[in-house]
Amino acid sequence: MSHTQKWTIIAFMGIIGCAASDVLAADAVGISPGAVDTSVLIGEPCPTFSWSPVAETETYELAVFETFWNEPQGYADRVALYDPVFSETLPAPGLSWTPSSESCLAQSISYVWYVRDIGTDGAGPWSAGNYFTVDTTLAVSAVGNAIQQAVKTHLLDTNTIEQIIYALESYSTAPEAQEARPAMTSTTDLPTAKK
Numbered sequence: 001m002s003h004t005q006k007w008t009i010i011a012f013m014g015i016i017g018c019a020a021s022d023v024l025a026a027d028a029v030g031i032s033p034g035a036v037d038t039s040v041l042i043g044e045p046c047p048t049f050s051w052s053p054v055a056e057t058e059t060y061e062l063a064v065f066e067t068f069w070n071e072p073q074g075y076a077d078r079v080a081l082y083d084p085v086f087s088e089t090l091p092a093p094g095l096s097w098t099p100s101s102e103s104c105l106a107q108s109i110s111y112v113w114y115v116r117d118i119g120t121d122g123a124g125p126w127s128a129g130n131y132f133t134v135d136t137t138l139a140v141s142a143v144g145n146a147i148q149q150a151v152k153t154h155l156l157d158t159n160t161i162e163q164i165i166y167a168l169e170s171y172s173t174a175p176e177a178q179e180a181r182p183a184m185t186s187t188t189d190l191p192t193a194k195k
Helices: 003-015 075-081 137-156 158-170 175-180
Strands: 030-032 040-042 049-051 057-066 086-091 110-119 130-134
Touching: 030 110, 049 057, 049 110, 057 075, 075 110
Parallel strands: 040 130
Antiparallel strands: 030 049, 057 086, 057 110, 110 130
16 A cells, blocks of 8 residues: 555545544554654663554654754655664564663754655655753753652651751750650650740
């Protein structure tokens, strides 16, 4: 089935009222990572590439290039100027692929990737490029923010602070105070502060 025939079938199915989600794309379209119209920051140097399904596809071909500007360029223009960082041919029906740790992408570099379907009738056209920039500090800062929030929440908990103050006042390090008060074995021994 040619790509023109696929489009004709899709158009006909749309006319008779099929749900859009039931219709396969005529050609592969890159979904993630990145965007066609702008570069997206991602925190993972080994991102999972995903694309849309195409009927009667045997394999999908994926190509990733470094890019030095966010100027939209088609695959043919890009491959004429640069070698891909990597390219992969992947069996259908798979719709995603994650590079191995040896193929992870470099920090602070912008990339563009393309995908196309290859079926019994030949290769479809390359998709529009999806642009993204790897910034692993995003993942680190997200963890740091979560830790800071947990510490902040814990320290601002008035009940906890009152329990600590009470414990410090009640369980003095003075020898006479040690003898007069029972030893604390855990934080559950702390009395509940009055509100």
